[in-house]
Amino acid sequence: MSPPIPHFLHRISIFSQIPKCLTIFPHLNHSLSSIPSTYLDSQFPTNQGPQDSIHDPAKIIATQVSNCRNLLELNQVYAQIVRTQLLDLYSAPFHWNNIIRSYTRLDAPDKALCVYVAMSRAGLLPDSYTLPIVLKSVCQFLATEFGRQLHSLAIRIGLESNEYCESGFINLYSKLGEFRNARKVFEQNRDRKLGSWNAIIGGLSQGGRAKEAIGMFLELKKCGFLPDDVTMLSVTSASGSLGDLDLALQLHKCAFQAMPIEKPGILLSNSLIDMYGKCGRTDLAYKVFSRMEERNVSSWTSMIVGYAMHGHVNEAIDCFQCMREAGVKPNHVTFVGVLSACVHGGAVQEGKYYFHMMKNAYGILPQLQHYGCMVDLLGRAGLFEEAREIILGMPMKANSIIWGCLMGACEKYGNVKIGEWVAKHLQELEPWNDGVYVVLSNIYAGRGLWKEVEMVREVMKQSRLVKIPGYSLATNSK
Structure with missing residues (x-):
């Protein structure tokens, strides 16, 4: 008799209710059927029985699926499998697992889940290899309800305590932020393996x-x-x-x-x-780094970010130069570290140089963090018009952190014009935050604009805004 389903799970059948996010399955099959049939016809003979040892379709399925290097190739192979109905002859879960695994490997979790739905509709139950693969796709696609249905099914067929299935469910609930449920899955199995511990940790x-x-x-x-x-x-x-x-x-x-x-x-x-690096011991970080026989982009980036985080500007820049000389291509995180170092060191020209290098030399499109570093850098240097141009030229909307950095710079330099412009945007983003009014009032007071100070205070009074003790708008003052 199967153990009872925990109270935090609903009794939902995986076959009775397909999540809306997977209703694309018919469209997937339709698109696959439209692929020309000439691609693999010669490699999938349909007129030979399963006993043929020379042209064994089962081996061909496994080999062709595993050898796919990209999504287009896998779609073509799967289309031929669907067209020739080979999975009706060779219906073992192994072949379905192989296809699902390949779609997951090629970062196509939606297609992987669609294949699993097809497997379920064919009347096949998942085995201990199927569920971990499908759960990985569920985590990638964040198909929450689908994951819960899988858990219900795993309990019914006795796979919930399998080490790899259990780890998959712990990972799923953790990804969803449901740590209480993740702990329940972990604690219900008294015969835990290391994989389960690793999953919860x-x-x-x-x-x-x-x-x-x-x-x-x-x-x-x-x-x-x-x-x-x-x-x-x-x-x-x-x-x-x-x-x-x-x-x-x-x-x-x-x-x-x-x-x-x-x-x-x-x-x-x-x-x-x-x-x-995060503990402030960049010397110990460098000891680990220097003893590595092989370093990748993350190794260099971790050193650069560690240096930048603690204001070691020259070391961060030197490390970045050594990284380039070593032939390691930086990524977007590397440039966040480099630009942060420029901010801490007030290195405006260097910051501009690396910002353009990121785009022009490496083809990396700036993200919010990169723009934030540049606005902070320019604001600290009092280059308000350039900072304003950066914000206006961003392909995305500035967040409160970027506006807050610029607002802090306006307070430092007493820039009323830009301060009012920033305050307007901050007030729209966070109407509940009275910190913007306090900083704007300080800017007016610094310029002796007492009438404007009184006006701001009146606005705060009318809005019934009460200053939260110990909380204010983040500034970039040194």
Whole structure:
């Protein structure tokens, strides 16, 4: 008899209700059927029986699907499979799993889920390999209700305690921010494997619950488990967000024990660099960095961001130059670090240079963070018209952080004109925030515009705005 479904799950059949997000399935099959049939006809003989050892269609299915390098190729292969109805002859879950896995691997979770729906409609139940793959697609696509239905089904067919299925459900609920449900899934299985521990620790760490992740790591050790590099990757990430150096040093010892001796993991080394950088120990971060046999873009970026975060401007810029000389192509996060360093150092010309380099030399389109750095940099230097042009030229709307940085610069320099312009936009974005009125009043007072000061105070009074103790508009004053 199957165990009862937990109270936080509804008894929903995966076959009876398909989420709206997957109603594209008929359209997918329609688009696949429109692909020319000449692509793989010679490779999928339909006139031979399943016993033919020379041209075994089952082996051809697996090989062709696994060898697809992009979405177009996979669509073509799957179209031929649908057209020749090979999955009716070879209906084992293995072949369906292979197709679903390939769509997931090629970052097409919606198509992966559609294939799973087709598998369900063909009357096949998922096995212990199907569910983890499908759950990965559910997490990518954030198909919430579909994930709950899968959990209900897993309980009914006895797969809820399978290590990989259990980890998949923990990951799902963590991604959805439902940490109570993630913990319930974890706690209901008394025979836990390391994968389940890694899933709950990783989910808590990525969900911003660093203290809970560290607490769960300590529980893991009390239960006699030896953490691996996956465990330590999540724990060191959580430690970095706490900024606790003593904890970081202890975790480094655990990480050293978890690292493969023959080849230390590059991901774990990057996480250690990031951890020490956030704790303010860029010297220790550099020690880890210097001992790495292989470095990728994240290794360099973690060092640059660490330097920038703590005002080590020259070191950040020098590290970026060394990165380029090493032939490693920077990404958008790298440039956030470089531009942040320029902001801390007041390096206006350098900031402009790297901002243009990002676009012109590397073809990286600036995102909100890059524009924010430039507005902050120009505002701190008193270059208000240039900062204004940056905001007006942005392809997206400025957020309150960008406006707040510029407002702080206006207060520092007493720029009434730009201050009023910024205040208008901030008031539209956050009408509940009285910090903008306080800063605008300060700007007027600094210029001796007492009539305007009184007007602002009257507006605050009429709006019944009460200053929240200890809260004000973020400024960029040094």
